[in-house]
Amino acid sequence: MKDFNKLSERQRNILRYMEDYVAEHGFPPTIRQIGEATGINSTSVVNYNLNKLVQAGYLSRSSHVARGLRLVVEVPGGKKAARLAVQAAATNFQVPLYGSIFASEPVPVPEDYYPEDNVEVTPAMLGGVDPAEAFALRVKGDSMIDAMIREGDIVILRSQTTANNGDMVAVWLEDRSETTLKYFYRDGGRIKLQPAHPEMQPIYVDPAVCSIRGKVLSIIRQL
Amino acid sequence: MKDFNKLSERQRNILRYMEDYVAEHGFPPTIRQIGEATGINSTSVVNYNLNKLVQAGYLSRSSHVARGLRLVVEVPGGKKAARLAVQAAATNFQVPLYGSIFASEPVPVPEDYYPEDNVEVTPAMLGGVDPAEAFALRVKGDSMIDAMIREGDIVILRSQTTANNGDMVAVWLEDRSETTLKYFYRDGGRIKLQPAHPEMQPIYVDPAVCSIRGKVLSIIRQL
DNA sequence: AGTATAGATGAACACCCGTTCGGTTGTCAA
């Protein structure tokens, strides 16, 4: 259960403005419009608070997209309900399943394959990421054990070729001809890939042979 | 009444794409996205046709505004109706979260505690179990590593005191004062508890000191 | 034939807009 009162005054104002703006215009406002309407002078602060709201489950965002905002819950005190956006986001999403992920083969990515099935996920499992950017893979073999992932698990990813420190990423290591899921860190000129298992050692690779295929959003294991 | 057939093929495609895109993303597409989706190579042609559609009363535009488009009528053959029907059928369940599961403490079970939160799950994650019998626990500490479960994972369980061979169960071992998640097998007069990690050894316990608290239905890990 | 008009093309332009980064302030705990 979301608690609207846990948010800061600014964040509540942002949500109300979002709802009003969408109701009036049919599309979301820009960061600068939000800042102007809520008395925030810097676009980075608006951005900062928007990310907080995503984290709290009130919004979802599409990165690098103009007006790439969606409300995912109804906002108390808003003038009208933005019906379409709320309905599209308040229920489950169907995420395309592009096949299986092996240690010994590259990751199937949406650009190269057709989906073979759909996986149903809740909005929380996408962490605010645009559903259109997400895809799913089934894990084959026990080679991902160091990532605490088992045969049969479903991995939900966001398709991307770069990553931030601390992200869990699916990478293809060209020199080893190996796909792996590990935590990503930049370490000087190299890349450190840290297994999720706390007792296992990280590996260090050259960025040139480490191609990122996606960021892991969540993992589902059904027994 | 507008006559949909008076429009050109391209213009009808634009309207259908508009509706699908808005339904999926919650905000309108850009001119270039429309062009790519409808096989128009030049942004100016999209612009041209959009103005035609405005003139015909199908759209309204906000000039010099990114994604400044709105549909003003419903489009025959759009996906909107189908999408809503699918979403309505695929409802989520709210499963109560009864707290955290430690290795060193008994499992919180619905009879003894009040839920502190709800977890949203898809029907598939309950595996056909009555939602009223399901509950959720948050994993604390890395003591469940032998079950391939990490700190922060959410475990969905069905409350029950017996189990079948092959079920993953949450058990309280009285003699060890320990809670654990393992695969359950009857082995003669004893109970065999097999860790999920394939390289770890099973333990054998006396049924008298092994109290089953629930059967694991699924596990969610959000990163 | 000559001409007007609708539709289309590709390129260029200029502003819009999300993102990032270095730095500041205030609060709270050690």
Add this chain to the structure above:
DNA sequence: TTGACAACCGAACGGGTGTTCATCTATACT
């Protein structure tokens, strides 16, 4: 005091995005 952290600011960067323009083709009309 010191350090860590959340919140905030201002500025700059670079790609996104609507707009405009010169040009071309095809059709219909005079």
